Amino acid sequence: MARIAPRPMLNYYQTVNLHTAAAQVAHTSIFVIYTGGTIGMDYDENAQHLAPFHFSEIVDKVPELKRFDFELTVLSLPKLIDSSDIKIHHWLNLARIIYDFYNDYDAFVILHGTDTMAYSASALSYLLKNLAKPIIFTGAQLPIGVPRTDARENFITALEIASAKKDGRAIVPEVCIFFDQFLLRGNRARKVESENFTAFESENYEPLAVAGIHIDYRPNLILPAPIGAFDFYSKMDNNVALLKIFPGMPKRYVRHFFAMPGLRGVVVETFGSGNTPTDDWFMGAVREAIEAGVIVYNVSQCNGGSVVHGMYESSKKLQEIGVVSGRDITPEAAMTKLMFLLGNEPDPHVIRRNLGESLRGEMT
Numbered sequence: 001m002a003r004i005a006p007r008p009m010l011n012y013y014q015t016v017n018l019h020t021a022a023a024q025v026a027h028t029s030i031f032v033i034y035t036g037g038t039i040g041m042d043y044d045e046n047a048q049h050l051a052p053f054h055f056s057e058i059v060d061k062v063p064e065l066k067r068f069d070f071e072l073t074v075l076s077l078p079k080l081i082d083s084s085d086i087k088i089h090h091w092l093n094l095a096r097i098i099y100d101f102y103n104d105y106d107a108f109v110i111l112h113g114t115d116t117m118a119y120s121a122s123a124l125s126y127l128l129k130n131l132a133k134p135i136i137f138t139g140a141q142l143p144i145g146v147p148r149t150d151a152r153e154n155f156i157t158a159l160e161i162a163s164a165k166k167d168g169r170a171i172v173p174e175v176c177i178f179f180d181q182f183l184l185r186g187n188r189a190r191k192v193e194s195e196n197f198t199a200f201e202s203e204n205y206e207p208l209a210v211a212g213i214h215i216d217y218r219p220n221l222i223l224p225a226p227i228g229a230f231d232f233y234s235k236m237d238n239n240v241a242l243l244k245i246f247p248g249m250p251k252r253y254v255r256h257f258f259a260m261p262g263l264r265g266v267v268v269e270t271f272g273s274g275n276t277p278t279d280d281w282f283m284g285a286v287r288e289a290i291e292a293g294v295i296v297y298n299v300s301q302c303n304g305g306s307v308v309h310g311m312y313e314s315s316k317k318l319q320e321i322g323v324v325s326g327r328d329i330t331p332e333a334a335m336t337k338l339m340f341l342l343g344n345e346p347d348p349h350v351i352r353r354n355l356g357e358s359l360r361g362e363m364t
């Protein structure tokens with residue numbers, strides 16, 4: 001896979017060093033990237049609504065930060081966004097920022113809206129190659145400026161996890177989501193709640209750590225630190241689409257769907273263990289798309305369990321016409337994986353092979 005050579009552009013970023021209890025030369029340094037979302041909101045008395053606050057004031061909102069003995073640097077993106085506005089260029093930008101600051105910091109915490117956090121964490125997991133440092137996404141259900149907020153706990157615990165080391169090495173050298181009590185592998189997580197504080201789950205992979213009185217890490221579930229040099233990819237391709245199967249789906253809808261100009265990849269969200277209608281017109285539409293070069297990736301609508309091609313007649317047919325099984329991958333991880341592979345790998349055979357195997361622990 002190829003990537004564009006990085007250009008030095010560090011001056012572009014505006015960072016703020018926060019005053020913590022760290023000694024002049026702290027043992028651990030953490031780089032926080034604030035992208036927007038509910039977590040960084042406070043009540044604006046003048047405007048009389050919630051608005052993002054300036055993150056350099058975070059120490060006033062979370063005075064506990066002063067007691068930490070690691071060095072904290074914060075970068076606020078120039079344009080803060082509700083994460084439902086996230087686009088590929090935001091992911092590429094985040095990968096680029098991490099690359100540029102990678103050697104200067106021990107770990108990264110990304111503050112992000114919850115709505116698309118699972119997509120962003122998945123995307124970053126593919127875009128960062130040979131990652132040996134923690135990248136912890138977190139956010140909140142309630143703004144940091146309201147009394148019952150979960151933002152403070154989530155942020156503080158995410159920082160603790162990011163700084164955790166054993167024998168001088170990061171305990172969790174991978175892209176994760178920390179939320180409420182659970183540290184989840186980023187590309188295994190899904191947002192499952194819009195109200196409760198436990199907003200994320202990972203049905204097919206146990207939490208990497210659980211935060212109670214102590215943070216209980218599960219080393220056997222955590223990816224080992226890689227051997228090669230850290231690098232990043234700078235491309236993704238969004239000529240992709242998601243077809244969620246439903247009973248009674250009209251033929252013309254499916255025809256229209258596959259007729260999208262420039263379509264290169266489709267995630268089909270299927271029933272149960274990977275099943276779709278067996279009608280000839282449906283299988284025919286999928287077959288024609290595959291023959292025209294479209295890559296079709298089968299992912300289940302169920303949160304838990306796996307696509308098993310061949311278990312029923314319909315998935316046997318899908319396998320025969322060249323649909324790739326996503327096994328137990330989440331739709332978020334599947335969509336971003338397709339975008340990543342289409343953007344970086346020219347050979348369709350290699351794309352199909354990579355879709356069928358785990359690149360970053362996203363499937364079993």
Ligand code: ASP
Pocket residue numbers: 036037038039081082083084112113114115116139140141
């Ligand atoms: N809509 C918000 C976002 O995803 C919700 C949140 O932050 O939790 O940015």
